[in-house]
Amino acid sequence: MPAELPPLFPEAASTIAPRVDALYEFLVGVTAFFSLLIAGLIVFYAVKYRRRSPDEVGARIAGGLVLEIAWTLIPLAIVLVIFVWGARVFFAIARPPAETLNVYVVGKQWMWKFQHLNGLREINELHVPVGRAVKLIMTSEDVIHDVFVPAFRVKADVLPGRYTHLWFQATKAGRYHVFCAEYCGTKHSGMIGQVVALDPADYQVWLASGRAEGSLASEGGKLFQDLACHTCHRPDVQGRGPMLEGLFGRTVRLQEGTLQVVDEAYLRESILNPNAKITAGFQPVMPAYQGLVSEDGLLSLIEYVKSLGDANRTPLAQPESGGPAPGEATPARPPGGAR
Amino acid sequence: MSENPVVVPSRHYLNDQVGVASWLLTRDHKRIALLYLVGVTFFFFIGGAFAVTIRLELATPAGDLLSDDTYNKMFTMHGVMMVFFFLIPAIPGVLGNFFIPLMIGAQDVAFPRLNLLSWYLFMIGAALATYAVVSGGLDTGWTFYTPFSTSSSTSAVVPAALGIFINGFSSILTGLNFIVTIHRLRAPGLTWFRLPLFVWSHYATSLIMVLGTPVLAITIVLVAAERLFGFGIFDPARGGDPVLFQHLFWFYSHPAVYIMVLPAMGVISELVAAFCRKPIFGYTFVAFASLAIAVLGFLVWGHHMFVAGQSVYAAMVFSSLSFLVAIPSAIKVFNWTATMYKGSISWETPMLYAIGFIGLFTIGGLTGLFLAALGVDVHVTDTYFIVAHFHYIMVGGTIMAYLGGLHYWWPKISGRTYNELLAKVSAAVIFFGFNLTFFPQFVVGYLGMPRRYHAYPPEFQVLNVLSSAGASLLGIGYLVPMAYLAWSLRYGRHVGPNPWGAVGLEWTTTSPPPTSNFNQTPIVTWDAYEYPARIEGHVA
Numbered sequence: 001m002p003a004e005l006p007p008l009f010p011e012a013a014s015t016i017a018p019r020v021d022a023l024y025e026f027l028v029g030v031t032a033f034f035s036l037l038i039a040g041l042i043v044f045y046a047v048k049y050r051r052r053s054p055d056e057v058g059a060r061i062a063g064g065l066v067l068e069i070a071w072t073l074i075p076l077a078i079v080l081v082i083f084v085w086g087a088r089v090f091f092a093i094a095r096p097p098a099e100t101l102n103v104y105v106v107g108k109q110w111m112w113k114f115q116h117l118n119g120l121r122e123i124n125e126l127h128v129p130v131g132r133a134v135k136l137i138m139t140s141e142d143v144i145h146d147v148f149v150p151a152f153r154v155k156a157d158v159l160p161g162r163y164t165h166l167w168f169q170a171t172k173a174g175r176y177h178v179f180c181a182e183y184c185g186t187k188h189s190g191m192i193g194q195v196v197a198l199d200p201a202d203y204q205v206w207l208a209s210g211r212a213e214g215s216l217a218s219e220g221g222k223l224f225q226d227l228a229c230h231t232c233h234r235p236d237v238q239g240r241g242p243m244l245e246g247l248f249g250r251t252v253r254l255q256e257g258t259l260q261v262v263d264e265a266y267l268r269e270s271i272l273n274p275n276a277k278i279t280a281g282f283q284p285v286m287p288a289y290q291g292l293v294s295e296d297g298l299l300s301l302i303e304y305v306k307s308l309g310d311a312n313r314t315p316l317a318q319p320e321s322g323g324p325a326p327g328e329a330t331p332a333r334p335p336g337g338a339r
Numbered sequence: 340m341s342e343n344p345v346v347v348p349s350r351h352y353l354n355d356q357v358g359v360a361s362w363l364l365t366r367d368h369k370r371i372a373l374l375y376l377v378g379v380t381f382f383f384f385i386g387g388a389f390a391v392t393i394r395l396e397l398a399t400p401a402g403d404l405l406s407d408d409t410y411n412k413m414f415t416m417h418g419v420m421m422v423f424f425f426l427i428p429a430i431p432g433v434l435g436n437f438f439i440p441l442m443i444g445a446q447d448v449a450f451p452r453l454n455l456l457s458w459y460l461f462m463i464g465a466a467l468a469t470y471a472v473v474s475g476g477l478d479t480g481w482t483f484y485t486p487f488s489t490s491s492s493t494s495a496v497v498p499a500a501l502g503i504f505i506n507g508f509s510s511i512l513t514g515l516n517f518i519v520t521i522h523r524l525r526a527p528g529l530t531w532f533r534l535p536l537f538v539w540s541h542y543a544t545s546l547i548m549v550l551g552t553p554v555l556a557i558t559i560v561l562v563a564a565e566r567l568f569g570f571g572i573f574d575p576a577r578g579g580d581p582v583l584f585q586h587l588f589w590f591y592s593h594p595a596v597y598i599m600v601l602p603a604m605g606v607i608s609e610l611v612a613a614f615c616r617k618p619i620f621g622y623t624f625v626a627f628a629s630l631a632i633a634v635l636g637f638l639v640w641g642h643h644m645f646v647a648g649q650s651v652y653a654a655m656v657f658s659s660l661s662f663l664v665a666i667p668s669a670i671k672v673f674n675w676t677a678t679m680y681k682g683s684i685s686w687e688t689p690m691l692y693a694i695g696f697i698g699l700f701t702i703g704g705l706t707g708l709f710l711a712a713l714g715v716d717v718h719v720t721d722t723y724f725i726v727a728h729f730h731y732i733m734v735g736g737t738i739m740a741y742l743g744g745l746h747y748w749w750p751k752i753s754g755r756t757y758n759e760l761l762a763k764v765s766a767a768v769i770f771f772g773f774n775l776t777f778f779p780q781f782v783v784g785y786l787g788m789p790r791r792y793h794a795y796p797p798e799f800q801v802l803n804v805l806s807s808a809g810a811s812l813l814g815i816g817y818l819v820p821m822a823y824l825a826w827s828l829r830y831g832r833h834v835g836p837n838p839w840g841a842v843g844l845e846w847t848t849t850s851p852p853p854t855s856n857f858n859q860t861p862i863v864t865w866d867a868y869e870y871p872a873r874i875e876g877h878v879a
Contacts, residue, residue, distance in 0.1 A: 006801050010786045024715050024785070031705040038676055038701045042694055045679035049615075050686065054840070057870040058617030058682035063674075068624050071673040072666060079662035082712050087655055089714025094651045109491070143487040144581055146646065146721060150787025153718040157647045159582070160486060161575025164648045177796065181721040181789045183480045185491055186407045189792035 013172040013197065014152035019089050021153070026085070030078060093154055096167035100135035101128070104216070104299040107138065107145035107158040110187035112178065115299060119219060120210040124193030126178065128170055129203035135167040137264060141295050146182035149195055155181055163264045170197035220304025223297055232286070235308075241286060242279050246309035253280045267302045345835045347754065348849040355854045366451035367854055368436050373752070374458050375432035379425050380821065382465055386420035387814060389413050394776075394810035397803045402794035410793040411478040412494065418481030423503050424465045426737055427595060430602035431513055431548075432461070434744045435541045437752060439517060441845035441852065442535050444526025444861040449519040457512045464506025471499035480791060482592070485573035485584040489565040497563055504559045507552045510598070514548030517541050526844070528863035535843060535867050536612075536625055540605030543629035547594045547601075547636065555591035558584065582647055589640035597636040600700075600732055601629055603740030604671055607693050610743050611675045613841035614690035615682025618868040621674040628667035635664040645716045654713055661711035668704050672697060687839070688762040692743025695770045699735030703728060706781065724784025727777045734813075735773055742769070742820060749824060750838045754851040755831030761823045769816035775809025840874035843867075 012018055049058070103126065104115040114122040128134045138147060140160040147166055148155040151174075156166040180191035198206055213219075224230055232241035242252075251261050255278045260266055269276055271293060274286035293301065352369045362370055392413050396404040405413065436454065440447055448454050471477050477499045479488040488496055521542050525534070562584070564570045571577030573584040612619050619625055641649060641657030675697055684690070706728045710716045719725060750756050779802040784790075788799045795803070837846040842865075848857050 006782070006786065006798060008782055008785070020714055020718050023712060024709070024718075027705075027709050027712065027715065030708070031702065034705055035698070035702050038672060039698050041676050042679060042697060045676070045682065046684050046686065046690075046694065049679065049682050049684045051616075051683045055873045055875070056616070056683040057872065057874060058615045058684075060618065060870070061620060061681060062618055063621035063624070064677075067673075067677065068621050068670070072670060075669045076666055079665055079708065079711075082708055083659050083662050086658060086712030086714045086716075089712075090645075090654065090658075090717065091651060093714060093717055143491050144484060144647075148721070148787070148789060150718070155646050155717050155720065159575075159648060161581075162648070177787060179787065179789045179792075183411075183482075183484065183487070183791040185478070185487060186411065188411070189402065189407070189789075189794045 011151045011172075011174070011176070012153075013170055013174060013176060014149075014154070015169040015171055016089070016093055017151065017153045017171075019092065023082075023085050023089055027082065030082075096135045096165065097133045100133045100167055102135050102137060103128070104303070105136045105138040105147065105158065106141060106295045106299070107147070107180070107184075107191075108141040109143065109185050110180070110191040112147070112180075112191065112193050113296070115216055115296065116207075116210075117216050117303065118207065118210070119213055119215045120207070124178075125196060126193065127196045127198060127203065127206050129200045130170045130173050130197050131200060133167055133169045135165060137299075138164050138166065139295055139299075143184050144182045145180045145184050145191065148179045148181035149176055150179070151176035152195075157182055163268065170195070173197050173199050173202070215307075216300050216303045217307035218304075220297075220300035220302070220307075223293075223301055224304055227289070227293070229301075240283070242282060244305050244308050248306045248309070254278060255280050255282075264302050267305055268298055271298060271301060345833050346849075347833050348851070348853065350853060351754065351849060351851040352854045353754075353851050364455070366447070366455055368440050368448050368451065368454060369752075369852065369854075369856075371454050371458050372433050372437035375428060375436060375461070378458070378462060378465065379429045379432060382420050382424040383429075383817075384821075385469075386417050386425055387817065389417035389420065391810060391814055393417060394807040396793065397795070398807040400795050400797045400800050400803075405793070407793050408478060409476075411480075411791070412472075412476035414791055415477050415480050416472050419468055419477065419499060419503070421733070422481055422595070422599075423506055424461070424468065426599040426733055427510060428461055428506075428513075429741050430606060430737065430744065431517070431541060431544060431598075432458070434537075434606065434741070434748065435513075435517065435544075435602060438748060438845055439520060439538055439541055440524070441751075441848065441856055442538055442843060443521065443524060443529055444844050444857060444863065445520065445524035446855050446857070448516045449523055450516050453512050454516055457509045457516070460505055460509035460512070464502040464504070464509065467498050467502030467505065469502075471495040471502065474498065482588060483559075483562060483584075484588075485562065485565070485581045486575065486579070489562055489572075490574045490576065496566055500559045500563055504556055507556045507559075510548045511552045514545035514552075517545040518549065521545075526861045526863050532623065532626070533863060533866050534626075535605075536608035536619060536622065536629075537602075537605035539626040540601045540608070540629045543633040544598055544601045544605075546630075546633050547598050551591045551594040551598070551637070554587060555595075558587040558591065561587075582644070582649070585644050585647055586640065589643045590637075593640040593643065594633075594636045596729075596732065597632050599737050601632060603696070603737040604629065606740040606744035606747075607675060607696050608671075609843070610689050610693035610740075610747055611678050612868040613747065613839055613843075614685050614687060614693065615679055616840065616870050616874070617678055617682045618866070618870075619674060620677035620680075621670075622867065624670055625674050628670045631667040632664060635660065635667070639664055642711060642716070645713055646720055658711055658713045658716075662708070665704060665708060665711070668700075672701055672704070688759060688766055689743045689747035691763060691766045691770075692739050692746065695766065696736060696739040696743065699731055699739060699770075699773065703731030703735055706731065718787075719784055721789055722784035723780040723788045723790055726790050727780035727784060730777045730780075734777070739769070739773075742766075745824070746820075747839070748845070749827070750834040751845055751850050751852070753828055753831065754833060754849075755827050756834055756838065757820075757823050757827040757831055761819060765816050765819040765823075768812060768819070772809050772812030772814075772816050776806050776813055777809070779803070779805040779809075842870055 106113040112124050114126045138158040140158045145158040152168040154168050156164050176195045178193040232239045233244050247262050251259050254260050272290045275284045278284050475495045478494040479492050561572050565572045571579045573579040573581050639661045642661045645654050783799050783802040
């Protein structure tokens with residue numbers, strides 16, 4: 001169904017989109033100015049100085065230092081402005097605010113799985129509230145993918161074996177494309193979905209309508225029991241492994257003396273390949289779980305560890321009004337969570 | 340263009356020896372250049388056929404013409420053929436090979452046998468890549484991103500990779516040959532700052548070929564090792580790092596962009612000087628800009644990976660260096676434009692290509708700033724915006740320059756002229772078709788259409804239809820010159836040594852030149868592009 005004439009800009013539906021568009025418009029202006037300047041001069045010269053007789057030659061002009069300096073320094077100044085401007089926008093894209101609503105994303109050939117903290121799962125569709133910063137914590141089960149939401153002007157690769165992040169804050173309710181932007185094989189162009197941005201009230205309704213069996217953290221808690229992690233990582237007494245309570249976000253000292261921030265990547269590595277970085281004071285006795293836990297399972301385990309206390313977020317200083325809703329990034333303590 | 344009287348040399352490099360063996364075993368750089376001409380033209384039309392198929396598929400939003408896998412193979416093989424077997428070898432292999440020795444007053448390149456070997460390696464590499472096409476095709480994209488290429492793709496990765504690996508040695512040997520030739524075989528009096536800018540730009544290109552291509556070779560070997568033997572280098576499931584591949588790949592493949600575009604810039608300098616009959620404005624700045632591009636080009640590979648999870652500080656370094664590499668390109672554009680001031684400008688076909696190049700390269704270069712600007716790159720990378728950008732550089736830049744150069748030197752190569760009216764019309768068709776094909780892709784890219792998509796949302800269709808329409812025009816625009824150039828080989832009017840009234844040693848010898856290029860070694864006492872007060876004996 002061929003539409004009418006297409007727009008020149010995609011919908012701008014995130015806090016960052018107007019900032020990207022402003023720089024883009026500036027760049028379009030710079031491009032138009034210099035392209036027209038060069039094209040205009042070329043055509044003007046080509047007409048004005050066209051060859052009048054077959055034996056005619058051009059003037060002997062070897063060059064001019066002042067001009068050379070001018071057309072070196074002026075473009076240099078312009079690109080420096082663009083560099084600083086572009087870097088500022090990039091920092092805003094790269095750095096999420098302190099409080100975000102977290103959603104885990106697993107990409108695989110050729111679908112997107114979104115896991116909300118309250119246990120709701122979606123395939124190729126992601127519901128988010130308008131007006132709140134949402135952070136996607138993403139990994140891939142197979143090859144490299146890339147989450148791209150044109151209406152939000154954000155994009156990030158999704159890599160196997162590590163976690164990458166993408167954050168945005170929707171400003172307008174609506175349905176927006178999610179594209180996989182890194183070529184990933186046969187159905188690459190079918191690896192698409194939608195972000196459904198809902199007004200906060202609608203979002204609460206949507207959350208409540210879901211049939212989650214339990215929060216992602218409690219799911220992780222179950223897996224924690226099933227894999228018998230609790231026999232060594234004990235909440236009450238010091239077991240053979242480090243206590244996990246309040247661990248996330250802390251900085252620990254490793255055996256070789258270096259410091260390590262406990263983040264998602266470190267937790268992942270410590271589950272799959274525990275001997276890579278041993279916390280000082282512990283023995284390398286933990287078995288490797290490489291190949292034994294799925295990406296989904298890893299994410300639930302990580303969320304479980306986060307739920308045991310997050311050094312960056314003290315639960316007492318909860319700024320939310322109206323109490324934490326399901327799906328909040330607050331450390332909802334599981335029953336029996338010690339301390 | 341004409342002159343009188345036309346003296347047709349009785350013996351020249353084309354008829355000195357006859358027979359297939361005299362071509363396939365030749366050590367004459369001019370004949371090797373023609374071997375390259377046949378090779379790259381063939382692979383250009385193969386790659387072009389893939390492009391037309393892609394555009395046909397994209398005329399409708401649904402993936403209804405080809406299967407998913409076939410489409411993926413089409414854009415992959417389009418990229419592989421065009422990049423490795425046309426854009427990289429075309430200008431150095433054809434025009435560089437033919438004219439560097441002629442421009443410096445040498446009888447041949449420094450290592451004629453090595454030169455022939457380069458062509459054979461190119462053909463063997465191309466044959467392997469062609470084998471990959473017919474034995475199931477390749478679906479990794481020309482970028483071979485891991486772990487897809489090593490662990491997921493079931494297509495003919497290893498034959499294609501081997502083809503590119505072997506072709507890389509062709510590039511290395513050509514670069515080596517040019518460097519030694521330019522250092523050692525310049526005619527007496529031809530100092531570095533009297534060299535045509537075409538030679539400078541090929542010197543800079545050769546440095547990249549020699550220094551960059553081995554990195555590609557290593558990377559390909561590692562991909563093959565992981566794929567064939569399961570070594571864990573790039574696939575995280577085997578303990579590897581997929582981003583390492585991207586670093587290695589772009590460490591070559593970004594400089595490779597300059598392998599494709601620096602020779603084109605050299606051609607444009609020759610065309611602008613010849614058709615303005617005037618020295619290039621700021622000769623030394625243009626010459627050193629080539630070297631600056633070659634050096635800085637090695638330091639910007641990370642700008643392909645701003646969304647690949649590298650640190651924001653690394654991104655800032657690569658962003659700032661990418662802006663710096665824009666400056667020498669800008670210097671060249673300004674100098675070419677300034678050269679036209681008070682020139683004696685003729686509107687013959689090669690100049691039309693040069694004018695087209697400057698305009699399109701300017702747009703291509705300026706849209707590169709969008710991609711170097713971190714905050715905008717996040718949105719436009721991996722979309723059609725980037726496809727449009729690099730086609731403005733590769734097609735609007737390199738191919739325009741290649742065709743312009745081919746038309747400029749065709750009388751020297753063949754001793755005959757082509758149909759000027761047809762040539763002008765097809766140059767215009769190419770310019771118009773090019774813009775119609777690729778300008779809408781900037782818009783659809785900013786709207787968010789990702790590249791390498793077999794099917795796409797219907798709201799992008801109008802722009803895609805424009806693009807597909809342009810591609811068919813462009814295809815016609817490329818077929819017509821092939822026809823009239825081939826025709827001219829037999830029926831074209833004979834020309835004398837210097838049909839354009841241009842300066843440069845290549846115009847002092849007969850058209851076509853003798854096998855030894857010059858009957859006696861020239862002695863150079865003048866600067867490049869030093870025009871006399873009038874062109875003697877040049878009449879309309």
